[in-house]
Amino acid sequence: MEDWTSNPMNAVTVVLALLVIILFIWIAVVGGRLKKLRKQYTAVMGNTGLTNLEDVIVELKNDIAEQQQVHKQLKSQLEQVSTTLSKQKGKVGVLRYNAFAEQGSDLSFSIAIINDEKDGAVFSGIHSRENTYVYAKPLEKGQSAYPLTPEELKVILEAK
Known part of the structure; x- marks a missing residue:
């Protein structure tokens, strides 16, 4: 039986065989990394x-x-x-009341329609036995150029 170390060709063959095995392992590792990289690349590129x-x-x-x-x-x-x-005039206050305490019921009303700055209008309807009178008063910052009744002031506060 001949020892592989005694013949230099055998030693070279063994070294080359080991080198080939190491290279196959290295190619498999690099191939796995390349596959993972290709998958990431495809995910980034998508369907663009x-x-x-x-x-x-x-x-x-x-x-x-x-x-x-x-x-x-x-x-x-x-x-x-x-x-x-x-x-926008979206804040509304409504109050029904009896304008004349000695007669009728709560048929009079005041309605305030205002915005956040209290600009808008207040409407009042005063009901008596014979007639109903409706008044409209413009509002700026909760005040009017026309005198406001306590009921109108109340609905203005209610509306805000």
Whole structure:
């Protein structure tokens, strides 16, 4: 029996065989990493139809710029709506009362329709046996150029 160390060709063959085995293991490891990298690349690229990463980044940058522009427009519209909404006369107060204590019932009324700044109008209907008189008084900041009755002041406070 011949020892592998005695013949230099046998030693070279063994070393080459070990080297080939190490290279196969290394190729398998690199192949696994390449497969993982390819999967990540596919996930990043998605269904963009682009094969160049630089094109994907440029497209994403353009999309972000477009979204920022849309965001600015929506923010501006929201501010306009908020401003308009605070000026809308949507706060209402209603009070029914008996204008003449000696007769009738609670057939007289006052209604205030105002906004956040207390601008709007107050309407009063005074009911008597023969007639009903309706009055409208404009309001600015909760005040009117016309004298306000206690009932009208009460509905203005109720409306806010």
